[in-house]
Amino acid sequence: MPSVAPRAPQKSGGLPIVWQLCDRYVLLVGGGEVAASRVVHLAAAGAHITVLAPAQGLHPDVRAWIEDGTIDTYIDDKYCDPSQLVRTNGHDYDMILTAIDDAERSRDVCAWSRARRIPVNVADVPDKCDFYFGSMIRQGPLQVMVSTNGRGPRLARLVRQQIEAAISPYAGDAILRVGVLRAQLRAQAPAPALASERMMWMARVCDAFPMRALARLDDATIERWFSSWLH
Known part of the structure; x- marks a missing residue:
């Protein structure tokens, strides 16, 4: 019987990925409410954040994050020229975001960034975004x-x-503890030949216990499970 060709995926949107920004340098042009929401995402990702915006009109959260160091560098100025889109050491930023009301200047930032192959996002202008939040x-x-x-x-x-x-409200803690369990399992039995067995054992553990129980996994329990698995 002839094989049936798989159905071709339909184009429906962008590629969902997790962008690793830890210790990367990001420029955010703007300091209002939308900019504040961008800072939340960037800070959670561990980025080095530079904000370019005049002090007048800064969102209270942005002002607070400048003061407490969440925002690494603050430039009290309005965007006027592409020379402002380069780091003080002359290097390019790894990502540039704009969250300003000036459509013409936002387009300029986008065009300059794309010419330099720097990923760019212009708030509320989908065709000027290389990625979405x-x-x-x-x-x-x-x-x-x-x-x-x-x-x-x-x-x-x-x-x-x-x-x-x-x-589940316990999901985050459960993932943290399962991560510890998985890392220790790999350390105890690192041989590639055991990879399949490790995966099956981890799958059984995750399927056998509710999130609440996994979130409360302590080191003694993990050690006891290892002893049982290894022997």
């Missing part, structure tokens, strides 16, 4: 993003709220 759920290492690919941010928020209501 979705509606996020965060619980420790757990991240869930809902994106409408720039089509309906309000609907993304509503869907996110429905998903969030279904997630």
